[in-house]
Amino acid sequence: xxxxxxxxxGFIGSCFxxxxxxxxxxxxxxxxxxGADKEWGNLQGKVYFDYLxxxxxxxxxxxxxxxxxxxxxxxxxxxxxxxxxxxxxxKKNNFEYSRILCEWALDHNIPFYYASSAATYGxxxxxxxxxxxxxxxxxxxxxxxxxxxxxxxxxxxxxLTDKVVGFKYFxxxxxxxxxxxxxRSMVLKGFEQAKRDGVxxxxxxxxxxxxDGEQKRDFVYIKDVIEIMYSFYTNGKVKGIYNVxxxxxxxxxxxxxxxxxxxxxxxxxxxxxxxxIIRDKxxxxxxxxxxxxxxxxxxxxxTPLEVAVADYVKTYLNEGFKRL
Numbered sequence: 001x002x003x004x005x006x007x008x009x010g011f012i013g014s015c016f017x018x019x020x021x022x023x024x025x026x027x028x029x030x031x032x033x034x035g036a037d038k039e040w041g042n043l044q045g046k047v048y049f050d051y052l053x054x055x056x057x058x059x060x061x062x063x064x065x066x067x068x069x070x071x072x073x074x075x076x077x078x079x080x081x082x083x084x085x086x087x088x089x090x091k092k093n094n095f096e097y098s099r100i101l102c103e104w105a106l107d108h109n110i111p112f113y114y115a116s117s118a119a120t121y122g123x124x125x126x127x128x129x130x131x132x133x134x135x136x137x138x139x140x141x142x143x144x145x146x147x148x149x150x151x152x153x154x155x156x157x158x159x160l161t162d163k164v165v166g167f168k169y170f171x172x173x174x175x176x177x178x179x180x181x182x183x184r185s186m187v188l189k190g191f192e193q194a195k196r197d198g199v200x201x202x203x204x205x206x207x208x209x210x211x212d213g214e215q216k217r218d219f220v221y222i223k224d225v226i227e228i229m230y231s232f233y234t235n236g237k238v239k240g241i242y243n244v245x246x247x248x249x250x251x252x253x254x255x256x257x258x259x260x261x262x263x264x265x266x267x268x269x270x271x272x273x274x275x276x277i278i279r280d281k282x283x284x285x286x287x288x289x290x291x292x293x294x295x296x297x298x299x300x301x302x303t304p305l306e307v308a309v310a311d312y313v314k315t316y317l318n319e320g321f322k323r324l
Contacts, residue, residue, distance in 0.1 A: 002049055002070050006031040006057075006101070007077025011177040012115065012169070012225065014042035016074060018324040019226040021047050029070075031057045031077060039179045042323060058097065061104050068108045072233060075101050075114040078148075094147035099154060106163060113232065116152055116241060118170040118218070118286050119145030128289045130168055130243045132161050141281040152241060162239050165232050167225075170245030170288050174222030174308075175316040175324045186252065187219075187309055190259045191317050198265070200256040203274040207284060212271040213253035215284045218245035221308035222324075224301070231298045238296045245288025246302040258306045262313035 003020060007013035008030030017028055028048040032039065033055070043051075052060075054077065060066035078094045098114055105112035121128050122139040135156050140146045155161045173185030190200040202213045228244055253269065260267045274282065294300050303311070316322045 002027045002029045004029045004031060004070055004073045006054070006073070006075045007115075008032055008048070008051075009039040009042050010077065011042075011180060012172060012222065013074070013076040014039075014046065014176050015174070015222050015324045016076065016226050016229055017043075017046050017048065019230050023230065033077075042176045042179070044323070058100060061100055066104075068110070070108070070110050072111045073101060073105050073113065074229070074233075075112065078115060090143050090147040091150070094144070095150045095154070098151045102155070102160070102164060106160070111233075111236065112164045113229065114151075114164065114166050116166045116168045117145060117148040118168055118243070118245065118288070119283075120149040120152060120168065121145075121283075121286065123283065124285050128243065128287055130241055130289065130292050132156055132241070135241075141283065155241070161241055165239055166241035167229065168241060168243045168245075168288075169225065170218040170220050170243070170286055172220055172222055172225055172244075174312055175322060176222070178321050178323075185219075186255055187259060187312055188317065190256055191263070191313055194259055194263055194265060194268075199268045199270050200259060201270045201272045202252045202256060203282075204271045205284070206274065206279055206282075210284055213256070213269060214251045215282075216249035216251050216287070217283070218247070218249050218286045218288050219255060219305055219308075220245050220288075221303050221312070223308075223311075224303055227299070227301070228293075235296075235298060238298060240292070242293045242296075243288035243290060244293075245286070245290070246305075247288050247290040248302075249285060249287035250305050254305060255309070258309040259313060261306065262310040 005013050005017055008017050009032040020028060026047045030048050030051045031054055075098060102112050120138050120140050122141045126137045135152055140149050173187045177184050193200050204212045205215055225244055256269050257267050
């Protein structure tokens with residue numbers, strides 16, 4: 001019996017494949033797409049049964065020719081660019097793709113796990129509760145968040161939230177994100193800036209209630225993320241949509257200082273103008289409400305920011321961008 005991991009050559013997907021391998025799971029079908037050449041390094045050293053191109057996989061699902069000998073689907077593959085402006089592209093990749101796989105999985109009684117996003121919370125005025133009752137109140141700030149919200153709402157409208165597992169990822173960082181371009185975490189970008197220029201550049205604040213660099217996010221280490229995902233998989237009974245963050249917002253200044261500390265350098269932070277295209281779509285604060293996750297009884301443990309950043313910098317970035 002196989003485990004399907006879409007986006008299996010990407011950041012979170014490849015790290016989860018690593019976790020499955022470490023736990024003895026070898027019968028894995030990785031689904032991804034050609035053209036993402038920089039991602040293939042994430043598959044080095046991984047053990048898996050087969051690799052399928054995304055379009056071929058979807059075609060097989062639609063034609064009902066895909067072998068249903070599958071014991072779980074982790075649908076992590078999607079367009080993750082928060083600045084993507086092609087609404088039709090996002091709808092196809094982040095909503096329709098998810099709906100097709102979910103319907104297939106439920107028809108075959110296969111556990112379905114998928115990637116949602118904290119981008120669905122928008123500016124946070126409605127809070128960060130992952131309760132179903134709050135879902136319709138959320139107003140994402142960008143098209144990416146809207147595409148993720150669309151699938152969450154489809155599940156809610158069809159009364160399916162208690163039959164699947166969704167992960168609302170907050171700001172995930174860690175090894176295997178190297179191919180993501182502008183969507184790489186600030187830990188990686190800051191590391192490169194500090195090594196090259198001795199300075200880390202952060203966006204200025206355009207709100208009087210936040211000083212420069214004091215905008216806050218819920219930064220969560222990839223190693224903690226995959227442990228949570230694996231706990232849901234091994235439990236099998238817990239369903240629903242859950243926040244995956246630490247539950248503690250930290251500032252960009254805190255993050256930058258942690259990077260400098262890991263490098264053994266004095267903090268040197270410069271504040272730069274934020275591109276106008278994202279100024280009115282920028283999240284100034286995110287913090288996962290973990291009350292629903294904690295009620296599951298599953299292990300909920302997160303590495304402190306300074307410890308996690310030091311591990312990432314010293315074990316992976318300083319070692320030639322080593323991968324999980």
